[in-house]
Amino acid sequence: MTAKTKLSCRNVWKLYGADADGFLHQNPAPSGDDIKRAGIIGAVRQASIDIAEGEIFIIMGLSGSGKSTLVRCLSRLIEPTGGEVLFDGVDLLRATEQELIEIRRHKMGMVFQHFALLPHLTVLQNVMFPLTIQDTPKAEANAKAREVVELVGLKGREDYYPRELSGGQQQRVGIARSLVTEPDLWFLDEPFSALDPLIRREMQDEFLRLQARLHKTIVFITHDFEEAVRLADRIAIMKDGEIIQVATPEELVMNPATDYVAEFTKHIPRSKVLTVAGLMTRGGTGEGEPIVHTTRVSEVAERVISADAPVPVCDENGLHVGSIDRKAIAHVLFGSGDPA
Numbered sequence: 316m317t318a319k320t321k322l323s324c325r326n327v328w329k330l331y332g333a334d335a336d337g338f339l340h341q342n343p344a345p346s347g348d349d350i351k352r353a354g355i356i357g358a359v360r361q362a363s364i365d366i367a368e369g370e371i372f373i374i375m376g377l378s379g380s381g382k383s384t385l386v387r388c389l390s391r392l393i394e395p396t397g398g399e400v401l402f403d404g405v406d407l408l409r410a411t412e413q414e415l416i417e418i419r420r421h422k423m424g425m426v427f428q429h430f431a432l433l434p435h436l437t438v439l440q441n442v443m444f445p446l447t448i449q450d451t452p453k454a455e456a457n458a459k460a461r462e463v464v465e466l467v468g469l470k471g472r473e474d475y476y477p478r479e480l481s482g483g484q485q486q487r488v489g490i491a492r493s494l495v496t497e498p499d500l501w502f503l504d505e506p507f508s509a510l511d512p513l514i515r516r517e518m519q520d521e522f523l524r525l526q527a528r529l530h531k532t533i534v535f536i537t538h539d540f541e542e543a544v545r546l547a548d549r550i551a552i553m554k555d556g557e558i559i560q561v562a563t564p565e566e567l568v569m570n571p572a573t574d575y576v577a578e579f580t581k582h583i584p585r586s587k588v589l590t591v592a593g594l595m596t597r598g599g600t601g602e603g604e605p606i607v608h609t610t611r612v613s614e615v616a617e618r619v620i621s622a623d624a625p626v627p628v629c630d631e632n633g634l635h636v637g638s639i640d641r642k643a644i645a646h647v648l649f650g651s652g653d654p655a
């Protein structure tokens with residue numbers, strides 16, 4: 316089954332500098348050197364991606380690689396210097412200011428690292444705020460806001476002020492506020508990076524729980540590969556404004572397109588990325604309760620290693636597809652090369 320494309324961009328450029336527009340017009344596909352020579356900054360260079368409905372699409376890269384600029388171009392918070400952005404097949408760059416306001420209000424949600432809660436408003440009032448702007452009747456706005464406050468685990472804290480909440484709780488308010496308008500498309504720019512590691516993990520779990528219920532199309536920026544691996548369906552790696560590779564976490568680790576991508580992925584234990592499907596013996600038989608093939612190796616390593624016989628593997632529908640044995644797991648956990 317191929318999901319529908321929700322958001323795509325074609326050949327998007329964002330150049331900064333004197334007459335960047337004129338420069339791109341005269342040089343429709345400038346190289347990095349051309350851009351440098353012209354004294355221009357290539358914040359985003361020739362980016363093309365397709366994001367599927369319901370997908371968690373993560374954009375990763377070092378500081379300054381162009382992640383935020385690309386995402387701002389995708390939501391047209393900033394004007395790309397060139398290219399096309401299609402949202403549900405509609406060219407966002409041709410939308411009028413009024414159409415754009417409507418799309419942003421009703422179809423897009425955004426969460427940023429510094430989530431800018433309004434300090435003089437309570438949790439509930441902060442979450443209601445986008446609905447208030449839309450002139451939603453007060454009782455309806457109130458009921459909706461209460462619902463999402465509960466969804467993000469803040470029931471009982473509706474009347475608190477932001478200063479009375481922890482960092483993680485404040486971020487939940489930011490998330491609730493962005494969800495209250497029921498956006499189709501959800502942009503999150505490093506939403507958890509200001510949080511300490513434990514809370515950050517909790518928020519990641521919470522985020523996955525929310526997504527399992529809401530099935531949004533999500534564009535999520537992070538510079539933390541471990542976070543990306545936990546959350547992503549697919550990851551785009553950016554460097555110097557360019558998208559170097561778009562792939563699943565597993566593909567990035569197994570087949571990095573460049574040394575740069577390999578460098579990014581090398582600190583991640585492979586067992587946290589690889590799934591049973593990649594290591595199993597297709598058609599093999601085993602003993603005991605089957606493991607679903609999409610399970611990460613780290614989650615089943617102990618069981619398979621300590622089992623005397625291979626363990627059966629099934630697909631999402633419970634259909635037998637093969638088996639996995641301790642040798643395959645040991646290669647990933649202890650070996651240095653690819654599993655045989």
Ligand SMILES: Nc1ncnc2c1ncn2[C@@H]1O[C@H](COP(=O)(O)OP(=O)(O)OP(=O)(O)O)[C@@H](O)[C@H]1O
Nearest residue numbers: 331356358376377378379380381382383384385538
């Ligand atoms: N308004 C601007 N004027 C000039 N250059 C800019 C502007 N905004 C961004 N840049 C440059 O564009 C490049 C990409 O910046 P961007 O903020 O998109 O990177 P990033 O990957 O999101 O970084 P970080 O992880 O630090 O947020 C950087 O070199 C930055 O200095």
